[in-house]
Amino acid sequence: MARCVHKIELLAKSHDREGFDCGSEPLNLFLKQTARQHAERGISRTFVLVDEAVAAPKPIVGFFSLNICQIKSGSLTPQEAKKLPRDVAGVRLGRLAVAKANQRQGIGKTLLIAAMGKFIKIFNSAGGIGLFVDAKDQDAKHYYEQFGFVAMPSNELELFLPVRTIQEALITRG
Numbered sequence: 001m002a003r004c005v006h007k008i009e010l011l012a013k014s015h016d017r018e019g020f021d022c023g024s025e026p027l028n029l030f031l032k033q034t035a036r037q038h039a040e041r042g043i044s045r046t047f048v049l050v051d052e053a054v055a056a057p058k059p060i061v062g063f064f065s066l067n068i069c070q071i072k073s074g075s076l077t078p079q080e081a082k083k084l085p086r087d088v089a090g091v092r093l094g095r096l097a098v099a100k101a102n103q104r105q106g107i108g109k110t111l112l113i114a115a116m117g118k119f120i121k122i123f124n125s126a127g128g129i130g131l132f133v134d135a136k137d138q139d140a141k142h143y144y145e146q147f148g149f150v151a152m153p154s155n156e157l158e159l160f161l162p163v164r165t166i167q168e169a170l171i172t173r174g
C-alpha cells in the first residue's frame, strides 16, 4: 500500500470539501459553504491537511482556520494583562476539525502545531499576544488545555495560548 504523506495546504478548489465529515455539522458546513468565501474577502484563512500522494479532488483529513482578532486586555487574567495597552491584537483559531475516520491519530495535534507555526510568522511581522480559541463544549476545552491553552476569566470556553508558550512548544519540537 502507498505511504500516506501528509501535507498542509491553503484550502483550494482541488480539495474535496463535500466529502468531509468531522461529526459536527456546523464545522462541516463552514468548510463546505463559508471557508472559501471568507478567504476571498480576507475574513479568515483555512488550511487543510491532505494526503499529498492522492489525486484531486483530494480528500480533506482535517482543517483549521485563522483570523486576526482584537481583544480587550482586561478580559485576560490580571497576570497576563499586566503592562498591556487596553486593546491588543492576537490570532483566533476560528475552527479546528479532523475527519471522523482519522480522529485520535494525532492529526488534531499536527494541525495545532501548524497553527502555532503560522501564528509565529504573523507575530514576527506584525506582533500579536497569542492564539485565541472558542471551544465548542467542555470536551473541546479539555482538548485545548492539554496544549497549554488557558481559559479566559470572562468566559471559560474562550481560551488563550500566550506567545511564550507557543515559542516554547515549537522550540521543544525543534
Ligand SMILES: CC(C)(COP(=O)(O)OP(=O)(O)OC[C@H]1O[C@@H](n2cnc3c(N)ncnc32)[C@H](O)[C@@H]1OP(=O)(O)O)[C@@H](O)C(=O)NCCC(=O)NCCS
Residues within 6 Å of the ligand: 022, 023, 024, 027, 095, 096, 097, 098, 099, 102, 103, 104, 105, 106, 107, 108, 109, 110, 134, 135, 136, 137, 139, 140, 142, 143, 146
Ligand atoms: C477535537 C479534535 C479536533 C481532536 O483531533 P484528533 O486528531 O482526534 O485528536 P489528537 O489525535 O490530536 O489528540 C491528541 C490528544 O488529545 C486527546 N483527545 C482527542 N480528542 C479529545 C477530546 N475531544 N477531548 C479531550 N481529549 C481529546 C487524545 O487522547 C490525544 O491524547 P493522546 O494521544 O496523548 O492520548 C477532533 O476530534 C474533532 O475534529 N472533533 C470534532 C470537532 C471538534 O470538536 N472540534 C473542536 C472545535 S472547538
